[in-house]
Amino acid sequence: MARIGVISFSDGRDYVHDGIRDFIATTEDKLVDRLTAAGHEVVRGKEIVATNTGASAVARQVAAAGVDLTVFHYAVWAFPHFTMLAAGATPGPLLLLSNIDPVQPGMVGMLAGGGALDQIGRVHTRLWGDPDERALIDKIGVQATASSAVASLRGSTFGRIGGRPMGMNTAVANTDQWQSVFGVDVEEIDQWEIVRRSELADQKEVTRAREWLETNAAGVHYDGKKLTPELLERQIRSYLAMRELIDEWNLDFSGIKGQPEMTQYFATMDIVEAFLNDPYDWNGPKETHVCATEADMDGALTMQLLKHIARTPVLFADVRHYHADRDIWDLCNSGQHATWYAARSDDPAENLSKVHFYPEVFFFPAGGASVHHLAAPGQMTLARLTRRGGNYRMHLMLGDFETYDDETNAQLMRQSTFEWPHAFARLDAKADDFLSRFGANHIHAVPGDHRAEVRAACELLGVELDEFTRG
Numbered sequence: 001m002a003r004i005g006v007i008s009f010s011d012g013r014d015y016v017h018d019g020i021r022d023f024i025a026t027t028e029d030k031l032v033d034r035l036t037a038a039g040h041e042v043v044r045g046k047e048i049v050a051t052n053t054g055a056s057a058v059a060r061q062v063a064a065a066g067v068d069l070t071v072f073h074y075a076v077w078a079f080p081h082f083t084m085l086a087a088g089a090t091p092g093p094l095l096l097l098s099n100i101d102p103v104q105p106g107m108v109g110m111l112a113g114g115g116a117l118d119q120i121g122r123v124h125t126r127l128w129g130d131p132d133e134r135a136l137i138d139k140i141g142v143q144a145t146a147s148s149a150v151a152s153l154r155g156s157t158f159g160r161i162g163g164r165p166m167g168m169n170t171a172v173a174n175t176d177q178w179q180s181v182f183g184v185d186v187e188e189i190d191q192w193e194i195v196r197r198s199e200l201a202d203q204k205e206v207t208r209a210r211e212w213l214e215t216n217a218a219g220v221h222y223d224g225k226k227l228t229p230e231l232l233e234r235q236i237r238s239y240l241a242m243r244e245l246i247d248e249w250n251l252d253f254s255g256i257k258g259q260p261e262m263t264q265y266f267a268t269m270d271i272v273e274a275f276l277n278d279p280y281d282w283n284g285p286k287e288t289h290v291c292a293t294e295a296d297m298d299g300a301l302t303m304q305l306l307k308h309i310a311r312t313p314v315l316f317a318d319v320r321h322y323h324a325d326r327d328i329w330d331l332c333n334s335g336q337h338a339t340w341y342a343a344r345s346d347d348p349a350e351n352l353s354k355v356h357f358y359p360e361v362f363f364f365p366a367g368g369a370s371v372h373h374l375a376a377p378g379q380m381t382l383a384r385l386t387r388r389g390g391n392y393r394m395h396l397m398l399g400d401f402e403t404y405d406d407e408t409n410a411q412l413m414r415q416s417t418f419e420w421p422h423a424f425a426r427l428d429a430k431a432d433d434f435l436s437r438f439g440a441n442h443i444h445a446v447p448g449d450h451r452a453e454v455r456a457a458c459e460l461l462g463v464e465l466d467e468f469t470r471g
């Protein structure tokens with residue numbers, strides 16, 4: 001849940017303010033109470049704003065508490081220049097909220113304040129209603145979550161391990177644009193660092209990790225060639241190397257090039273990417289670390305935003321195949337999905353009991369394990385940042401992951417690459433529309449309907465929305 005500032009505005013005539021102070025305080029009490037009950041932390045202005053100096057001082061006090069979103073609250077007619085002064089002292093996102101009680105002209109106060117902000121180009125959102133309506137409190141929560149997700153990007157660092165894979169332009173972004181639009185810095189690290197550090201990994205932990213995978217997975221299918229205990233250990237060592245790089249370089253999220261150098265001459269990075277994206281490893285629960293296959297920068301950025309909105313692991317997948325007869329898509333990555341998606345359980349054993357580690361397929365001569373499973377069913381939000389003519393746009397849609405009987409699942413998975421992970425997605429998008437417009441080979445997903453938060457985040461970022469729907 002988010003940290004929300006609340007500042008109430010009043011009339012600048014002292015004799016009017018004296019008469020309405022209690023009314024404002026009562027409505028503010030109710031708003032704060034309902035936001036707190038919804039799980040948010042609320043930072044209240046130290047006084048109701050009724051003077052110019054008060055406007056700046058109260059806004060500075062609320063901003064200093066590090067709020068995700070500041071609600072300007074209009075229960076009465078309020079002098080609009082107080083709004084302007086307070087906005088000037090509020091660096092974060094603003095939401096103007098008016099009550100709908102006809103006893104006092106709060107709506108007029110909000111429109112006058114909002115109009116003044118429009119005149120100076122200060123972006124804000126507006127809401128109106130009674131805090132007793134759950135829908136209103138939820139809408140404020142959506143804005144606060146989006147604000148906090150956008151704020152979490154600013155000042156963060158993406159670790160780009162290796163460069164553009166296999167000529168994939170959609171995996172490479174402009175670092176100046178990342179800094180100016182999203183506030184994200186990029187640390188370039190050579191893949192050699194994974195190789196070098198993997199050799200130094202602690203053998204005790206490597207053995208323990210391999211045994212944990214062997215014990216908990218549905219199967220580790222050693223074949224003596226492409227998947228041996230030594231190759232699996234090399235992948236585990238690579239995971240430990242990445243953890244060191246993340247700690248040493250303070251990386252918030254990352255991507256690994258993988259192909260072709262690692263996949264031809266060392267090992268695939270599938271174990272690494274799966275368990276970085278997972279909320280656990282053999283050492284127990286941990287924070288997820290978004291890591292994109294093929295060092296896909298805009299993919300990783302989409303995932304990092306989704307992570308902060310949904311607070312779950314995020315799926316990374318190729319848009320691999322459209323089963324036209326069933327109207328479903330096989331979202332299948334070239335080796336890994338976070339294992340959490342197999343059952344979406346808090347218990348790793350439950351997820352891993354549905355995961356098979358298979359020898360890598362012919363694309364990847366160096367071998368290692370691919371992480372095979374089928375994503376559990378449920379409603380998903382699917383999204384992807386892409387660029388058109390140099391400008392960012394966010395593709396966004398709802399979908400349902402589906403599963404069928406075992407025989408059908410296997411038959412469908414065998415049509416693409418069985419050994420890789422799959423998600424059968426019924427998208428709320430017409431296939432023709434999707435294939436004509438979607439600007440990348442990778443797509444990302446989180447459970448539930450988070451479109452409202454993604455829309456709000458795009459608004460804050462100034463990123464164009466490109467929504468798909470059949471409707």
Ligand SMILES: C[C@H](O)[C@@H](O)[C@@H](O)C(=O)CO
Nearest residue numbers: 259294318333334363441
């Ligand atoms: C087969 C290739 O090597 C895969 O990596 C390719 O299908 C992709 O994943 C492209 O994103």
